[in-house]
Amino acid sequence: MNRATAICFEPLDGESTSSLLLRAASSLSPVPGLVVEGLLGDAEVVASAVHRQDSVDAIVSNLGVERDALQRTMIHRDGENLRVGPFVVRTQDIDQTHRRVCPAALRNDALQGRSPYQRLNWAIRVLRFDADTGGSIIDRCGCGRDLLWRETARIDECPACGCLLWEAAPSDSECQDGEAVHFLSKLFSNREHRREEARSALPSEILEWTEADLLELFETLGLFSHPEVLMRIPRADVELWSRAAGIHATLNGMGAIRNLIECAFEHPPAGADRFWPARRMAFANLAIHRCRSSRARDLLGELLRSFV
Numbered sequence: 001m002n003r004a005t006a007i008c009f010e011p012l013d014g015e016s017t018s019s020l021l022l023r024a025a026s027s028l029s030p031v032p033g034l035v036v037e038g039l040l041g042d043a044e045v046v047a048s049a050v051h052r053q054d055s056v057d058a059i060v061s062n063l064g065v066e067r068d069a070l071q072r073t074m075i076h077r078d079g080e081n082l083r084v085g086p087f088v089v090r091t092q093d094i095d096q097t098h099r100r101v102c103p104a105a106l107r108n109d110a111l112q113g114r115s116p117y118q119r120l121n122w123a124i125r126v127l128r129f130d131a132d133t134g135g136s137i138i139d140r141c142g143c144g145r146d147l148l149w150r151e152t153a154r155i156d157e158c159p160a161c162g163c164l165l166w167e168a169a170p171s172d173s174e175c176q177d178g179e180a181v182h183f184l185s186k187l188f189s190n191r192e193h194r195r196e197e198a199r200s201a202l203p204s205e206i207l208e209w210t211e212a213d214l215l216e217l218f219e220t221l222g223l224f225s226h227p228e229v230l231m232r233i234p235r236a237d238v239e240l241w242s243r244a245a246g247i248h249a250t251l252n253g254m255g256a257i258r259n260l261i262e263c264a265f266e267h268p269p270a271g272a273d274r275f276w277p278a279r280r281m282a283f284a285n286l287a288i289h290r291c292r293s294s295r296a297r298d299l300l301g302e303l304l305r306s307f308v
C-alpha cells in the first residue's frame with residue numbers, strides 16, 4: 001500500500017465496508033488477507049469493518065477512500081439501535097456472522113462488468129429478498145456450507161466448494177409469509193421510492209416510525225393472536241411467524257390492529273378454568289411490557305386500555 005501510486009477506491013452504490021475492503025484488498029495483493037490485516041489488525045475480522053470507527057483514518061489514508069463515502073458504508077450507533085444507511089434497526093436485526101448475499105444481484109454486477117459486491121442492507125436479517133432484483137438473499141451455499149464472514153476471501157465465492165455463488169441458479173425458496181417478505185423488501189430497499197411505497201401502506205399513526213419501532217410493533221402484535229402459547233416460547237423462535245401476523249394486521253389498518261388486541265378479551269374456550277381470562281390479560285400486558293420500542297409500547301398499551 002503505497003500512497004505514491006495514488007490508489008483511490010470508491011464504494012459502489014450501497015456497498016458495505018467489509019465488501020469494499022475485500023474488493024480493494026484483492027486488487028492490491030495476491031494475499032488479500034494481509035491487506036485486511038494491515039488495516040483492521042486481523043484478517044479474520046473483515047465483518048467488523050462496518051463498525052470499526054477506529055480504522056477509518058487508516059482506510060482513508062491507505063485506500064484513498066473519501067471519508068464521507070466510507071462512513072456511508074458503515075453501521076453507526078443510534079441510541080440503543082443501529083443506523084444502517086437510511087435505516088434504524090435493532091442490534092439483533094444485523095447478522096455480521098454470516099455473509100448474506102443475493103446471487104441475482106451479484107450476477108447483475110458481473111453482467112454489467114463491475115465487481116460483484118455486498119450491499120450494506122443485506123446485513124439486515126429480516127430482509128430475505130433484494131428489492132432491486134427480486135432475488136433471494138442467502139447465507140448458505142448450495143453445497144450446504146454456511147457462508148461465514150471469517151472464511152470470506154471473495155464476496156461472490158463459497159470458501160468451501162469454491163463455486164461462484166451467482167453461477168449456480170438458486171431455487172427461490174417457497175415462503176409462506178409472502179406478504180411480509182414483500183413488504184419488508186420494499187421497506188428496506190435502497191431505493192427511496194420503494195421505501196415510500198412500503199410506508200404509504202401503513203396507518204398514519206405509525207407512518208414516521210423508525211424501522212426498529214415498526215419491527216417491534218409487528219413482532220409484539222403477532223404475539224397477541226395466541227398470547228398464552230406464544231409468550232411461553234423463546235421470542236427468537238416465533239419472531240418470523242409473529243412478525244408476519246403483525247405485518248398482516250398492520251397493513252389492514254388500525255381496525256385490524258385493534259381486532260388482534262381484542263384477542264386478549266376473547267371468551268374462554270370450553271373447559272377453560274376460571275383463571276383463563278386473567279391469565280390471558282396478564283400475557284397481553286407482559287407482551288407489551290417486553291416490547292423494546294417506547295412508541296410501540298405506548299400505542300399498544302393505549303389500545304389495550306381502550307377495551308377495559
Ligand SMILES: [Zn+2]
Binds near residue numbers: 141143144159160163
Ligand atoms: Zn459451496
